[in-house]
Amino acid sequence: MKYKACLDSSWSLHLLSSPPDSPLKRIEDPPNSMASMTSVLEAKDIEKAVSECAAATFNHKTFFVTSGLTKKSDDDLAKVFDILDQDRSGFIEVEELKLFLQSFSKSARELNDTETSAFLSAGDSDHDGKIGVEEFKSMVKA
Numbered sequence: 001m002k003y004k005a006c007l008d009s010s011w012s013l014h015l016l017s018s019p020p021d022s023p024l025k026r027i028e029d030p031p032n033s034m035a036s037m038t039s040v041l042e043a044k045d046i047e048k049a050v051s052e053c054a055a056a057t058f059n060h061k062t063f064f065v066t067s068g069l070t071k072k073s074d075d076d077l078a079k080v081f082d083i084l085d086q087d088r089s090g091f092i093e094v095e096e097l098k099l100f101l102q103s104f105s106k107s108a109r110e111l112n113d114t115e116t117s118a119f120l121s122a123g124d125s126d127h128d129g130k131i132g133v134e135e136f137k138s139m140v141k142a
């Protein structure tokens with residue numbers, strides 16, 4: 001297994017980020033951090049998946065494969081879903097979908113409107129305009 005010798009800033013950011021109980025933790029930090037994603041996924045796989053769509057069009061299927069999500073158990077996918085569901089509403093809404101990549105890596109870009117709509121319609125089987133945990137699991141395993 002060959003590891004990438006050169007890692008981007010998101011990796012460093014992750015390593016240098018304060019522990020959750022640190023008094024220095026900025027209040028605008030989301031409750032979820034890279035640490036949670038890396039408890040499920042390999043950091044190098046996340047980095048690869050994010051960098052793949054940095055310049056190109058976001059493709060959720062490619063992202064799910066490269067990040068290793070497609071190989072994860074239902075429990076792990078539920079954990080990832082909880083991170084993506086930043087306001088804990090039980091659904092990934094459009095605004096959260098836009099920030100999908102940033103939930104994996106803070107330095108990642110937002111999805112544009114076209115990518116967000118395509119992502120939403122791919123996952124939103126019951127057409128309620130948001131993605132529930134079962135829809136998320138189905139989309140990853142599709």
Ligand SMILES: [Ca+2]
Nearest residue numbers: 085089091093
């Ligand atoms: Ca939500």
